[in-house]
Amino acid sequence: MGVIKKHDPAYAGGTNAQAAAEWIASKVAGTDRTTIVDASSIANQIAVAVSEKSVTKTLDSGKKITLESGYWLFVTNSNSTQNAVDNAGTSPIFAVVGGDALTITPKTGTPTVNKTIKNDQTDKYGKVADSQVGQDVEYELAGTVASNIATYSTYSYTFTDKLSAGIELTRINDVKVAIDGTDVTAKATIGYADNTLTVAFDNLFAAKGGINANSKVTVAYKAKLTSAAVIGGAGNSNTVALTYSNNPNTDSKGTSTSSAARDYAFKLHLVKSDKATNQKLAGAKFTIQATGADGAESNDRYVQADGTLGSDAHEFETGADGTFDVAGLDAGTYTVTEVAAPSAAGSPDAAYKPLSSTFTFTIAPEYNADTQALTNLGLTVAGNANAIAGLDTSDNNTLDADNGSAANAADGVVNVTVANEKAIKLPLTGxxxxxxxxxxxxxxxxxxxxxxxxxxxxxx
CATH class of the missing domain: 1.20.5 (Single alpha-helices involved in coiled-coils or other helix-helix interfaces)
Structure with missing residues (x-):
C-alpha cells in the first residue's frame, strides 16, 4: 500500500484488497490491454511494488488458465526473458477477471537491427556490394527500440558488430552515432577489439531526450577489405546484433536476430600464349589501369601487386607457366597494356610482336538481393583480337575460348588469355x-x- 499512500496520504483502505482495487480503478487510467504505461505512472509503480510480493500464477502463451475472480496484474516472468532472442516482457496489464473469458495480449515489441553497405557504383546503401582491396567502404547500422519503451526507466542498448577476417575498421574515431538524426557519438561507449565493433549505451534515455517507440539509433563507420579477404564465394560478411533491456522494471537483457551485409572482391588470372602453338610464354609484362571503376575515386589508378590501387603503374610479369594472378579487384572495367612482349626461347632469329593496342576487361557480378549470394560472374574483353575472355586449351592455330571458362563465381576468378604472334627476323634488316x-x-x-x-x- 506504499504506492497508494504516497500518492494519496488520506487513503484509509489499509490492506483490504477490495479497497485497493477500487482506489486503483478510480485513480489509474490508461491500463487497458493496449495502452503502454509510462515508467513514472502510478500503474507502473504499483506493478513494481507488487510483482514480487503477490500470490502469482504462471500463464503460458496460447494456453488457458482459470483464475479467481478479482483484480489481476499481468507481467512477464524475468526468467523467461533473460538472454532470450527476439523476446521481450510486457508493460504491466491490469485487468478484472471474472465472468466472460479474458484474452491477455502482451503490450510489448522487440527491437530490430539492419546492417547495410554503400554500393560505390549506385551510391546507395543495400545488403551487398563489391570493392577493391584497400578501398574505404561505408557501412550503416540501424536499430529500433521496443514499442513499450515508455515503461522502462532505464534502457540498455548495445550494437555488437562482428567483422569477418578479411575486413578491418579503418579508424575508430570515424565511427558516428545518432538517435533520430541527432549526433550522440560523445554519449556512446565505442570499442574495437578482436575485429568486433561495439557501440553501447548503459541508458539510452541519458543520451537524448524525447526517445519514443518510433526512435531509431544509427551507427555509421568505414571499413576496408584486406589481403585476407575472401575472393568470390560467400563474400566477406559483417554481422551485427543488438543487446537491449527486454523486461520493464527488471535488469533482464536479450538479443535481436542478427543482420549481415556482404562485400565481394574478385581475381584476374591472365594467361600468355603463342597464338600458333598455344605454348605458354614467360616474361611478358603488363600494366592494369582502372578506367571504368565502380567508384569515381578509383578511376585512372593502377592496380598494384597486392590488388590495391596506386598512382604508379605496376608491371605484372608472366611466370614460367605463362600466367600471373592478381586478387582483390572490384567490379568494373580495367585497361591492360602490354609493355614488353615475351622472347621466343631457343630461337634467336625469332621474336614475338607486342600487342598492337591495349585491351579492356570488365568484371560484372550479379547478386541475389535476399540471400546476398553471388549468383553469376560476367566477363567481357574488348579492344584487341588477340585478347579473349576465357581459357584456350586447343592447339589449332586459333584463339578460341573453351566453353564456360571465362569466369568462375565460386572462386571469384575471371580468366583472360592473351596471345602473341612471332615476327621472323631476316638475316639482313634495317x-x-x-x-x-x-x-x-x-x-x-x-x-x-x-x-x-x-x-x-x-x-x-
Missing amino acids: EQGIALVMGVGLVIVAVSAVSLSRRRREED
Missing part, C-alpha cells in the same frame, strides 16, 4: 641492309649495261 642489297643490284645493272654496250660496239 635501312643499311636494304641499302646494301639495293646498291649491289645497281652495280649488277651497271655492269650488265656496260657489257651490253661493249658487245654492240664489237658487232658494229
Whole structure:
C-alpha cells in the first residue's frame, strides 16, 4: 500500500484488497490491454511494488488458465526473458477477471537491427556490394527500440558488430552515432577489439531526450577489405546484433536476430600464349589501369601487386607457366597494356610482336538481393583480337575460348588469355641492309649495261 499512500496520504483502505482495487480503478487510467504505461505512472509503480510480493500464477502463451475472480496484474516472468532472442516482457496489464473469458495480449515489441553497405557504383546503401582491396567502404547500422519503451526507466542498448577476417575498421574515431538524426557519438561507449565493433549505451534515455517507440539509433563507420579477404564465394560478411533491456522494471537483457551485409572482391588470372602453338610464354609484362571503376575515386589508378590501387603503374610479369594472378579487384572495367612482349626461347632469329593496342576487361557480378549470394560472374574483353575472355586449351592455330571458362563465381576468378604472334627476323634488316642489297643490284645493272654496250660496239 506504499504506492497508494504516497500518492494519496488520506487513503484509509489499509490492506483490504477490495479497497485497493477500487482506489486503483478510480485513480489509474490508461491500463487497458493496449495502452503502454509510462515508467513514472502510478500503474507502473504499483506493478513494481507488487510483482514480487503477490500470490502469482504462471500463464503460458496460447494456453488457458482459470483464475479467481478479482483484480489481476499481468507481467512477464524475468526468467523467461533473460538472454532470450527476439523476446521481450510486457508493460504491466491490469485487468478484472471474472465472468466472460479474458484474452491477455502482451503490450510489448522487440527491437530490430539492419546492417547495410554503400554500393560505390549506385551510391546507395543495400545488403551487398563489391570493392577493391584497400578501398574505404561505408557501412550503416540501424536499430529500433521496443514499442513499450515508455515503461522502462532505464534502457540498455548495445550494437555488437562482428567483422569477418578479411575486413578491418579503418579508424575508430570515424565511427558516428545518432538517435533520430541527432549526433550522440560523445554519449556512446565505442570499442574495437578482436575485429568486433561495439557501440553501447548503459541508458539510452541519458543520451537524448524525447526517445519514443518510433526512435531509431544509427551507427555509421568505414571499413576496408584486406589481403585476407575472401575472393568470390560467400563474400566477406559483417554481422551485427543488438543487446537491449527486454523486461520493464527488471535488469533482464536479450538479443535481436542478427543482420549481415556482404562485400565481394574478385581475381584476374591472365594467361600468355603463342597464338600458333598455344605454348605458354614467360616474361611478358603488363600494366592494369582502372578506367571504368565502380567508384569515381578509383578511376585512372593502377592496380598494384597486392590488388590495391596506386598512382604508379605496376608491371605484372608472366611466370614460367605463362600466367600471373592478381586478387582483390572490384567490379568494373580495367585497361591492360602490354609493355614488353615475351622472347621466343631457343630461337634467336625469332621474336614475338607486342600487342598492337591495349585491351579492356570488365568484371560484372550479379547478386541475389535476399540471400546476398553471388549468383553469376560476367566477363567481357574488348579492344584487341588477340585478347579473349576465357581459357584456350586447343592447339589449332586459333584463339578460341573453351566453353564456360571465362569466369568462375565460386572462386571469384575471371580468366583472360592473351596471345602473341612471332615476327621472323631476316638475316639482313634495317635501312643499311636494304641499302646494301639495293646498291649491289645497281652495280649488277651497271655492269650488265656496260657489257651490253661493249658487245654492240664489237658487232658494229
